[in-house]
Amino acid sequence: MLILLELCLASYLVCGKTLSCKQILTSTTSLTLPTSTIAPTTEYVEYIPGNINLLISVPHDGTVKLETIPDRTAGIKINGMCNYNTLGINLNAVNPSDICKIVTGRDLYASDIAKTLLQEYQTLSGFTAMPHIVIANLHRTKVDFNRGINEAAQEHPLAETIYKDYHEMIKKVRQTFRGQGLVIDLHGQNHKQNSTELGYLWTKDELDNFDYTSPSSVKGLMKRKGVTAKEIISGFTSLGYMLEEAGYKAVPSNRQINPGSDRYYRGGYITQEYGSRDGGNIDAIQIEVPSEIRYEGGPEVNAKYGRKLAEIIKTFFEHYY
Template identity: 30%
Template sequence: MPLLLRLHSIQILITIISVHILNIALIDPRRFLSFMPSISNTSYVTYIKGTIPLLISVPHGGHLHPDSIPDRPAKNGTNTRNDLYTQEIGIDIAQMIAERWEGAVPYVVICRLRRKKVDVNREVSEARKDKEVLKAWEEYHSFLSDANREEVSVRALYRHSRYISRFLALLIYRKIDYPNAIHPPSLTQQYFHTWMSQGHGHPENLLELGYGLTAATLSLSNHDLDADPTIAMNSTISTLSHRHPHLAFSSLLRGPHSLAAHLELPSIPSPNFSSPTKNQTYFRGGYSVRRYGGKGRGIDAVQVEIPRALRWEKEERRKMVEDLVAGIGWMLGKYYGVDWMRGRGDDGWRSEKKVTKMKKGLKANL
């Protein structure tokens, strides 16, 4: 009989945000996730209880807009536009993982209200102006907190039968689009470099990874990043850095041991793009990544901002999801004790033959 392992949450929190409003009917996650073990719906939040320590959150992809809740005023830089395809991206990530590793279901938290009604990625002070808005905000963060604290019993998934008080949080946002940006039909690393060399280079097309560090900090050399311990301590992956003192912080941030190094999509910071250019906008991380990541919280958080070129077309979204799943799988195997090759056959996981069809990014881990 396989050993049941009770583990403190080792989770990946993925908050997915993009831009533009699309008049789509409310997406019922159960239509996509019929195999999920448990789905809870409150008035405004859907929570899918997973079987692995991976948490996907979607704060700005909801489609509910009840008249009983006043619209947020679009002034002073307040963004009230709904995020395009964010529910689809989040659910696709969850479904792809569950299909490739049968029984491996991520936790999912979806805010079902439109962004013009509530922004759950802000401080609670704005939400306190309306009781229903406050309820939605509290429900959303309550589910995130509950998943973070939960102890998960999983068969044949982890290498060590001990409590592990750490997890990774990937918060994925939309990247602001610019009118003059030219969007290529594909953004794999090979195509991207060819496309850039032909004079179409736009930094807006890079996947941005935010670790709570400013663009000025990222512009430092690897030597300077590693020489100042306060930089790692103030990042949202300080826990990861603390657990692996034998690895240079710059390597975890943008070197060979980083998430970016195991993505095919061009990203920043990464081995190929170490820091933003002088005129490139870069967002180091918002409320949620700061709330849940780093500074002794036991959570490693990365904010991922997706450019339009990767989320606008269905095929590009599929490629992006595949790439993120590969990177997530590598991170879980490398730093969080997940062993994807254990528990085949009798334990209900897919056969080794099917697993070998995984993306190249997972081959090292498999």
């Protein structure tokens, strides 16, 4: 009962509006909350409340294309800085080297993996533990929640409001954590390598050169547990090792400790902002799921991966947190 009351309080603190504690307590005889129990700060940001210090963020699988928000456009460099207020500027006349490119593609079905992960995590825990989940419903053409606000919302007032809603949600969930915690930023990539890319903020060049001197998004974990970078990326309890053992290619991992000639994403704004690179005990890891798993193999391949990812994250989380 105490855990359920704490869960209600956490939901209230994060959302300001959600199901009442009475509704939560009477809707289930166990700790589990149905996946339909979503308390949005706005209709464009969904929050599924959890009860452990684990948050899954899904910023790029939104489908809503608000006509009141213009599509994001590429920017131009002015005095070396990217400016996205390009109304009236003919970008075709700008030197290509001065163009600030943007990405607007959706991470198809990443949110399906997140919700399968949530259900499986509850089942594996005997319905005693569940992570928090924050999902963006607005399409990336309108707002990119994994970028700084200037590139993400391009000075449009409503876009900025929705962007801030998403990030305030993450911040308030983190504030409910007691002690150390973990943020998983879940994405999808189309690199056609059928490999899950795990981002700890080390760059491709740093990984290729075995240079782990720059602070990572799991710096707090490494310091707290006294583990090395190599243990984090390829040890027996690393995400990479466990994915490989489950039959899924991953990088970095024990099989492929660095990207080499492969394409690789190291971790974006959310991993940088909400991990422990700059201090603290809340870490972050970006997980980039390949298109072969998210949609090319069909719904069952997607769901199977989500279930296995839940098992792997649960093992990782219980070992280190």
